[in-house]
Amino acid sequence: xxxxxxxxxxxxxxxxxxxxxxxxxxxxxxxxxxxxxxxxxxxxxxxxxxxxxxxxxxxxxxxxxxxxxxxxxxxxxxxxxxxxxxxxxxxxxxxxxxxxxxxxxxxxxxxxxxxxxxxxxxxxxxxxxxxxxxxxxxxxxxxxxxxxxxxxxxxxxxxxxxxxxxxxxxxxxxxxxxxxxxxxxxxxxxxxxxxxxxxxxxxxxxxxxxxxxxxxxxxxxxxxxxxxxxxxxxxxxxxxxxxxxxxxxxxxxxxxxxxxxxxxxxxxxxxxxxxxxxxxxxxxxxxxxxxxxxxxxxxxxxxxxxxxxxxxxxxxxxxxxxxxxxxxxxxxxxxxxxxxxxxxxxxxxxxxxxxxxxxxxxxxxxxxxxxxxxxxxxxxxxxxxxxxxxxxxxxxxxxxxxxxxxxxxxxxxxxxxxxxxxx
Numbered sequence: 029x030x031x032x033x034x035x036x037x038x039x040x041x042x043x044x045x046x047x048x049x050x051x052x053x054x055x056x057x058x059x060x061x062x063x064x065x066x067x068x069x070x071x072x073x074x075x076x077x078x079x080x081x082x083x084x085x086x087x088x089x090x091x092x093x094x095x096x097x098x099x100x101x102x103x104x105x106x107x108x109x110x111x112x113x114x115x116x117x118x119x120x121x122x123x124x125x126x127x128x129x130x131x132x133x134x135x136x137x138x139x140x141x142x143x144x145x146x147x148x149x150x151x152x153x154x155x156x157x158x159x160x161x162x163x164x165x166x167x168x169x170x171x172x173x174x175x176x177x178x179x180x181x182x183x184x185x186x187x188x189x190x191x192x193x194x195x196x197x198x199x200x201x202x203x204x205x206x207x208x209x210x211x212x213x214x215x216x217x218x219x220x221x222x223x224x225x226x227x228x229x230x231x232x233x234x235x236x237x238x239x240x241x242x243x244x245x246x247x248x249x250x251x252x253x254x255x256x257x258x259x260x261x262x263x264x265x266x267x268x269x270x271x272x273x274x275x276x277x278x279x280x281x282x283x284x285x286x287x288x289x290x291x292x293x294x295x296x297x298x299x300x301x302x303x304x305x306x307x308x309x310x311x312x313x314x315x316x317x318x319x320x321x322x323x324x325x326x327x328x329x330x331x332x333x334x335x336x337x338x339x340x341x342x343x344x345x346x347x348x349x350x351x352x353x354x355x356x357x358x359x360x361x362x363x364x365x366x367x368x369x370x371x372x373x374x375x376x377x378x379x380x381x382x383x384x385x386x387x388x389x390x391x392x393x394x395x396x397x398x399x400x401x402x403x404x405x406x407x408x409x410x411x412x413x414x415x416x417x418x419x420x421x422x423x424x425x426x427x428x429x430x431x432x433x434x435x436x437x438x439x440x441x442x443x444x445x446x447x448x449x450x451x
Contacts, residue, residue, distance in 0.1 A: 029210045029341060030189075033182050035175040037159070037200040043168050047200060050163040051193055054099055055137040057086060061103045066134035071111055075104045090164050098144045106135045140195035142203070150191055150202075154184045159202065161193070173202065182206050197271065211344035216301035216403065219346075221396030222291060222336065223355065223388050224305060224329050227373070230287050231388035233396040234294070238287045243280075250276050280328055288335035292343055301346030303399020304333055305355065348406065350398040356391040359383055 039047060061082045065073035068081065078100045086096035110130060113119055119127040149162040157180070160169040175183070189205040221233035230238040254272060257265040295302050307329055333349075340347040358365040359378040370376050376387040383390075 029208045029338070031182075031206050031208055031338070031342075032203050033175070033179045033187075033206055034201055034203050035173040035179065035183075037202060038172040038174055039168075039200065043171050044200070046163040046165040046168050047161060047171070047193070048195065049165070051143055051195055051200075052139045053089075053164055054091075054095065054143040055139050055141050057089065057091065057099050058102050058137040058141075058143075059134075061086075061099060062106065062134045062136065065103055065107065071107050071114075071131065073104060073107055075101055078104055092149070092162060094146060094148045095162065098146070098149075102137075102144060103135070106137075110135065142192040142194040144190050144192055146190050152183065152187065154180065182208070196274075208342065210341055213344050213346050214299060216299065216346045216400075218298075218300045219303045219348075219396045219399040219403065220291065220295050220298075220300050221303045221392040221394065221399060222305075223391040223395060224307065224332060225388060228388050229283070230291065230332065231386070231392050232291065232294075233389070233392035235389055236290075236294070237386075237388070238290070243283060246279065247276070281331065284328065284332040284335050288332060288339050291336055292339040292345055295340070295345045296343045301348065301399060301403060302336060302340050303395045303402075304336060304347070304349050305352035305395060306349040307333070307352060346403060348399050348403050350395055350402055352395075355394040355398075356387050358394050360390060360393040360397060 037047070061078060064081055065078055069077060079097075082100060083096055086099060087093070091099065114127060114130070119130050121127070145161065151160045153159070156170075157174070158170045158172050160167060161171055162168075183204060183206065186206040186208050187204050188207040191202050191204040194201050194203060219233075223231045225231070227241070227244075228237050228239050229243070250272065254269060257269050257272070291302060337347055354365050356376070357367055357369050359369060359381060361383045362378065362381040364378055364380040366379055369378050370387050372387075374387055375384070376390040377384040
């Protein structure tokens with residue numbers, strides 16, 4: 029299981045100048061290679077073609093062999109990602125403005141964008157907590173880095189592959205790849221359903237509620253501050269806007285990490301799996317009032333689900349996504365599904381059997397039931413192929429269509445499948 033660990037570099041003045049100049053030069057070179065690739069191959073430049081076109085020029089500008097290869101590969105990977113996004117429809121239909129803008133000009137790289145280093149260009153000394161890194165001014169050794177004890181242990185035991193050098197707010201970071209072995213998934217004794225929302229960020233089938241009230245106040249305060257900065261229209265105000273946006277994103281990531289860690293810990297302790305709603309395409313399917321559009325679009329629901337998924341894999345906890353349709357309108361006791369069962373956003377009251385409770389808790393219970401059912405069918409062993417029925421060659425009229433018992437069994441199986449799909 030591949031994860032990343034971020035460490036903060038603490039170089040001195042001379043080391044900072046050398047590393048910073050190299051990062052900026054690498055991104056300028058990537059932008060130049062991207063322009064040549066767009067001029068000669070549009071969006072279809074490959075690593076091999078770009079190497080023939082740009083490798084010698086990069087070497088002449090002081091880039092080593094590995095550094096030049098990484099610059100070329102970054103550009104090729106960027107165009108591969110762009111082609112995949114266009115093919116998947118993420119940039120809109122063929123004649124949309126967003127797609128036309130992406131296709132009409134070469135990809136540009138920010139001066140502080142991440143640059144890739146492999147083990148030939150970057151070496152680690154975990155005991156001294158230093159790195160030796162290649163720069164345009166030569167090899168810079170004994171660059172100190174800082175991280176938590178847990179992150180240092182992960183680096184020592186599981187670091188494998190390339191690392192990315194990035195600059196953020198004037199500080200340098202290394203993002204290293206680690207390969208952690210996945211434990212075997214245990215057989216669950218049940219499932220915990222997790223319902224995600226805006227007012228309540230996550231509500232489990234056990235009744236645990238991770239409310240977003242304090243987060244909502246924090247985000248409204250951030251929105252007011254950003255509106256004040258946007259009204260100034262100055263260069264410093266725009267810099268503060270970007271800085272405040274990154275701070276808000278880090279805060280949301282912290283909240284999602286905390287929620288996902290709690291949910292996975294409860295599931296692991298009780299030997300249960302985790303069932304989550306599959307919320308793909310929610311912006312296209314769900315309409316909300318105008319005053320709630322920004323709240324729905326800005327909160328990272330997908331990030332919370334991704335955190336729960338990878339933490340569950342890392343802990344060996346079964347994880348599955350289920351259909352979210354009518355989870356907050358279906359009665360978990362009698363199965364009655366009706367929109368009026370949920371009279372308000374917070375309250376659920378079944379019109380048939382009278383079951384009442386918090387709507388998010390009811391949705392979590394329905395998600396847990398669907399998760400248990402789906403897990404059984406997903407992990408069901410493949411049935412053995414049916415043996416053909418022997419044909420009596422002495423019979424005057426061979427049977428066409430099977431016996432009555434066979435037809436009754438097929439009819440019962442069809443009814444079972446229809447009832448399961450209705451559930």
